[in-house]
Amino acid sequence: MAKNLTTRGEDYSKWYNELVVKADLAENSGVRGCMVIKPYGFAIWEKMQAELDRMFKETGHQNAYFPLFIPKSYFSKEASHVDGFAKECAVVTHYRLKNAEDGSGIVVDPDAKLEEELIVRPTSETIIWDTYRKWIQSYRDLPLLINQWANVVRWEMRTRLFLRTAEFLWQEGHTAHATEREAIAEAEQMMNVYAEFVENYMAVPVLKGTKTESERFAGALETYCIEALMQDGKALQAGTSHFLGQNFAKAFDVKFATKEGSQDYVWATSWGVSTRLMGALIMTHSDDNGLVLPPKLAPDQVVIVPIYKNEEQFNAVSEVAVDLMKSLRKEGIRVKFDNRDTHKPGWKFNEYELKGVPVRIAIGPKDVEKGTVELARRDTLSKEFVPVENVVGQVKGLMEDIQKNLYNKAIQHRRDNTRSVETYEEFKEIIKTKGGFVLAHWDGTPETEERIKNETKATIRCIPIEGEIASGNCMVTGNPSKRRVVFAKAY
Amino acid sequence: MAKNLTTRGEDYSKWYNELVVKADLAENSGVRGCMVIKPYGFAIWEKMQAELDRMFKETGHQNAYFPLFIPKSYFSKEASHVDGFAKECAVVTHYRLKNAEDGSGIVVDPDAKLEEELIVRPTSETIIWDTYRKWIQSYRDLPLLINQWANVVRWEMRTRLFLRTAEFLWQEGHTAHATEREAIAEAEQMMNVYAEFVENYMAVPVLKGTKTESERFAGALETYCIEALMQDGKALQAGTSHFLGQNFAKAFDVKFATKEGSQDYVWATSWGVSTRLMGALIMTHSDDNGLVLPPKLAPDQVVIVPIYKNEEQFNAVSEVAVDLMKSLRKEGIRVKFDNRDTHKPGWKFNEYELKGVPVRIAIGPKDVEKGTVELARRDTLSKEFVPVENVVGQVKGLMEDIQKNLYNKAIQHRRDNTRSVETYEEFKEIIKTKGGFVLAHWDGTPETEERIKNETKATIRCIPIEGEIASGNCMVTGNPSKRRVVFAKAY
Numbered sequence: 001m002a003k004n005l006t007t008r009g010e011d012y013s014k015w016y017n018e019l020v021v022k023a024d025l026a027e028n029s030g031v032r033g034c035m036v037i038k039p040y041g042f043a044i045w046e047k048m049q050a051e052l053d054r055m056f057k058e059t060g061h062q063n064a065y066f067p068l069f070i071p072k073s074y075f076s077k078e079a080s081h082v083d084g085f086a087k088e089c090a091v092v093t094h095y096r097l098k099n100a101e102d103g104s105g106i107v108v109d110p111d112a113k114l115e116e117e118l119i120v121r122p123t124s125e126t127i128i129w130d131t132y133r134k135w136i137q138s139y140r141d142l143p144l145l146i147n148q149w150a151n152v153v154r155w156e157m158r159t160r161l162f163l164r165t166a167e168f169l170w171q172e173g174h175t176a177h178a179t180e181r182e183a184i185a186e187a188e189q190m191m192n193v194y195a196e197f198v199e200n201y202m203a204v205p206v207l208k209g210t211k212t213e214s215e216r217f218a219g220a221l222e223t224y225c226i227e228a229l230m231q232d233g234k235a236l237q238a239g240t241s242h243f244l245g246q247n248f249a250k251a252f253d254v255k256f257a258t259k260e261g262s263q264d265y266v267w268a269t270s271w272g273v274s275t276r277l278m279g280a281l282i283m284t285h286s287d288d289n290g291l292v293l294p295p296k297l298a299p300d301q302v303v304i305v306p307i308y309k310n311e312e313q314f315n316a317v318s319e320v321a322v323d324l325m326k327s328l329r330k331e332g333i334r335v336k337f338d339n340r341d342t343h344k345p346g347w348k349f350n351e352y353e354l355k356g357v358p359v360r361i362a363i364g365p366k367d368v369e370k371g372t373v374e375l376a377r378r379d380t381l382s383k384e385f386v387p388v389e390n391v392v393g394q395v396k397g398l399m400e401d402i403q404k405n406l407y408n409k410a411i412q413h414r415r416d417n418t419r420s421v422e423t424y425e426e427f428k429e430i431i432k433t434k435g436g437f438v439l440a441h442w443d444g445t446p447e448t449e450e451r452i453k454n455e456t457k458a459t460i461r462c463i464p465i466e467g468e469i470a471s472g473n474c475m476v477t478g479n480p481s482k483r484r485v486v487f488a489k490a491y
Numbered sequence: 492m493a494k495n496l497t498t499r500g501e502d503y504s505k506w507y508n509e510l511v512v513k514a515d516l517a518e519n520s521g522v523r524g525c526m527v528i529k530p531y532g533f534a535i536w537e538k539m540q541a542e543l544d545r546m547f548k549e550t551g552h553q554n555a556y557f558p559l560f561i562p563k564s565y566f567s568k569e570a571s572h573v574d575g576f577a578k579e580c581a582v583v584t585h586y587r588l589k590n591a592e593d594g595s596g597i598v599v600d601p602d603a604k605l606e607e608e609l610i611v612r613p614t615s616e617t618i619i620w621d622t623y624r625k626w627i628q629s630y631r632d633l634p635l636l637i638n639q640w641a642n643v644v645r646w647e648m649r650t651r652l653f654l655r656t657a658e659f660l661w662q663e664g665h666t667a668h669a670t671e672r673e674a675i676a677e678a679e680q681m682m683n684v685y686a687e688f689v690e691n692y693m694a695v696p697v698l699k700g701t702k703t704e705s706e707r708f709a710g711a712l713e714t715y716c717i718e719a720l721m722q723d724g725k726a727l728q729a730g731t732s733h734f735l736g737q738n739f740a741k742a743f744d745v746k747f748a749t750k751e752g753s754q755d756y757v758w759a760t761s762w763g764v765s766t767r768l769m770g771a772l773i774m775t776h777s778d779d780n781g782l783v784l785p786p787k788l789a790p791d792q793v794v795i796v797p798i799y800k801n802e803e804q805f806n807a808v809s810e811v812a813v814d815l816m817k818s819l820r821k822e823g824i825r826v827k828f829d830n831r832d833t834h835k836p837g838w839k840f841n842e843y844e845l846k847g848v849p850v851r852i853a854i855g856p857k858d859v860e861k862g863t864v865e866l867a868r869r870d871t872l873s874k875e876f877v878p879v880e881n882v883v884g885q886v887k888g889l890m891e892d893i894q895k896n897l898y899n900k901a902i903q904h905r906r907d908n909t910r911s912v913e914t915y916e917e918f919k920e921i922i923k924t925k926g927g928f929v930l931a932h933w934d935g936t937p938e939t940e941e942r943i944k945n946e947t948k949a950t951i952r953c954i955p956i957e958g959e960i961a962s963g964n965c966m967v968t969g970n971p972s973k974r975r976v977v978f979a980k981a982y
């Protein structure tokens with residue numbers, strides 16, 4: 001398989017689009033804006049889901065499932081929410097097709113018009129809070145800690161595989177609490193869970209922070225987020241967690257009897273990550289040869305490729321390969337032995353490099369004689385010959401080394417591309433020529449934020465939670481600023 | 492918690508509806524025909540999913556994800572498919588809402604009308620085969636063995652929780668093969684996988700068979716199915732697997748280069764089970780006290796309820812309970828220790844009976860003194876005192892005993908309610924008064940099948956694959972019949 005992959009230097013955006021398709025991760029479908037997630041891409045997503053699901057359950061959450069459709073009127077109940085979400089969405093207006101009377105095919109049956117249109121969920125706060133009203137009567141019913149794995153639809157004009165698609169897969173947590181403090185703690189906890197997952201499993205370093213008012217989720221009082229930096233210097237929001245106050249409880253009349261016997265509105269959070277994480281994973285680690293996967297999320301951690309010219313050689317090589325596969329599997333390592341005779345070794349090397357398998361083992365007749373194998377790392381592209389008896393130990397070590405190396409490379413990249421600026425001139429220059437995260441003072445007003453966005457396309461990615469806090473003056477207006485915030489152009 | 496559950500004898504249908512809601516499995520939502528699957532119900536579904544997913548992967552299948560929406564025109568490509576599915580479905584006609592000019596709220600934006608309407612998938616053959624055209628060029632690309640976990644929508648006028656809902660969750664397998672024989676073997680294999688799952692995990696015995704032509708899936712040449720018998724004598728189709736011939740390959744022009752170098756259309760199967768299985772599980776085992784769950788699918792296999800009057804007693808009881816919980820968990824048993832002080836033991840007993848937890852352990856101060864606990868089985872409602880040191884061993888045994896007992900009870904019920912008849916009079920009488928599976932000779936014509944259906948509401952559930960084969964004469968027309976087929980009224 002010839003790769004013919006555009007390089008990152010030539011055109012980063014094109015490189016990404018090609019890589020997603022060539023590495024068999026996803027492709028566009030016949031439905032505008034909707035993608036097909038191919039088996040290899042889906043296998044990575046399943047690994048991500050499994051870890052996240054475990055982390056959600058360990059923090060006390062349960063899964064449930066709510067309807068795909070939301071009556072139009074539900075959106076009107078929370079004022080800011082309707083502006084944020086009800087606009088660009090798929091609207092179901094009819095429930096039947098029929099054969100056209102002129103025989104021209106099937107048409108929508110005008111007699112089957114819905115009394116009230118249904119919206120394909122862009123997010124489920126409204127339908128879920130309409131349900132919570134029935135579930136919550138007393139403080140004994142709280143906290144209610146629920147997550148849903150689901151597909152959602154947001155009509156997008158310009159789409160990109162994984163990064164922005166009309167339909168995408170995600171999880172959305174929706175929790176209800178007796179107190180404001182508890183809800184805020186939950187929203188913060190979930191931001192931390194996301195950060196832990198993205199850093200430890202995806203090997204992608206993130207900044208934790210809060211969004212400015214204008215970047216907040218529609219209906220939230222505070223939006224916590226984690227922001228990652230891609231290789232091209234653009235930021236990618238990897239997950240958000242929202243403190244919703246009592247907005248949805250009030251909109252859907254969800255009250256509870258407190259321990260003291262009074263009635264109070266419930267406090268809410270919601271939080272989500274989506275298949276967009278796949279985009280972050282791909283863009284953070286991959287190179288001009290293709291995908292690079294961290295071992296913890298790689299569907300195959302090791303691939304064994306046999307090299308042979310005749311059946312005798314194949315049998316000798318296979319014996320070593322199968323033994324090795326068994327020993328590695330015993331250690332919990334995911335191994336594939338690609339013994340297909342329909343493809344040559346060179347084709348396979350290329351294929352697994354493109355697909356980002358962390359470790360490749362090649363075994364030929366000479367290796368069998370010498371009792372060695374060739375071990376290749378995908379992340380560094382280095383190769384070495386290793387005695388068969390050392391392979392299991394070395395591969396185990398590599399699983400950790402590669403995972404760490406990817407994280408370290410990414411954090412080094414972020415360090416090299418995070419800059420503090422004092423003046424707006426300097427800011428504009430860096431955003432234009434270098435990109436990356438730019439730390440700058442901002443006066444806290446939406447007007448200044450808007451101006452910067454219009455003039456530079458950079459947005460405030462977050463008000464960081466960690467790091468030093470020093471006051472200063474807004475780079476644009478000179479007005480006082482409590483601390484630097486993080487700017488970047490973003491996906 | 493008072494149960495106030497209608498009994499099966501009073502009104503089986505009402506009993507079911509109440510049980511689903513009271514046992515916290517599911518409830519109706521604000522969207523007509525769409526259900527909310529509550530955390531407890533979803534936890535059972537997750538266990539089912541996990542086992543099925545493992546079985547699919549062990550038989551070589553991979554998961555992928557295809558779009559929720561299907562362009563209307565795709566349905567017209569396979570003639571029989573459009574009649575079967577494109578009629579009662581949710582149709583997306585617009586992609587935007589806007590504020591009404593008269594300020595009356597939000598309305599559909601007439602300017603955002605789609606050029607071609609999108610159908611919310613009722614099943615995904617069309618969109619998947621449109622994709623397979625791009626994936627399949629050569630025999631090397633076959634077989635293609637893919638499964639999707641997804642939500643689907645079929646507009647239903649009369650809905651019932653789990654059994655028939657407008658939106659439901661399911662998995663749909665879609666495979667492509669080089670030969671007819673291989674595709675038929677796949678369809679049969681998946682029927683067997685379903686039967687194995689339903690019998691071994693759900694403890695629900697099933698008949699395997701094929702559907703008559705008029706009961707086949709729209710577009711299939713053969714539909715394999717598994718049929719279960721509910722306590723009220725009605726049948727429930729638990730899963731279907733379809734041999735689709737080359738119908739979809741021809742409709743979507745999916746050809747491959749054979750080993751010999753010629754071009755041929757690909758052979759297809761599809762197969763699915765849905766949240767309907769939850770209905771089968773509930774209706775097969777549960778009783779007038781509530782849900783009864785087989786241990787293999789119970790989210791909590793054992794619940795420990797402490798009995799105490801003061802803190803000192805609580806502490807003593809808790810110590811025993813926590814030790815027991817740890818020992819049981821070490822054996823891989825799912826245990827919950829309900830130490831909430833907000834509810835009384837009697838309330839808890841009732842609650843876990845209603846929720847079908849297989850084993851309940853109660854521990855009071857006297858038990859602590861004597862070194863015993865009270866062990867209660869949900870399936871038989873029997874109780875006994877057991878020395879603490881024997882509990883783990885006994886519970887392990889009970890997990891197997893209860894699983895087997897439920898299956899045996901169900902198969903005994905089916906045996907008692909499966910009858911062979913010779914005459915149509917006898918048939919009508921049994922269908923009317925007793926229900927159950929009725930084995931009878933049928934002349935093989937759709938006309939006779941239709942007449943029987945109209946006159947008795949019984950349908951042919953399947954032409955069984957197993958069991959004795961003896962020829963005879965159709966009970967209605969007297970024409971020759973190769974073998975008895977299975978009739979029943981069905982869900």
Ligand SMILES: [Zn+2]
Nearest residue numbers: 225227461462
């Ligand atoms: Zn941020």
Ligand SMILES: [Zn+2]
Nearest residue numbers: 716718952953
């Ligand atoms: Zn059948």
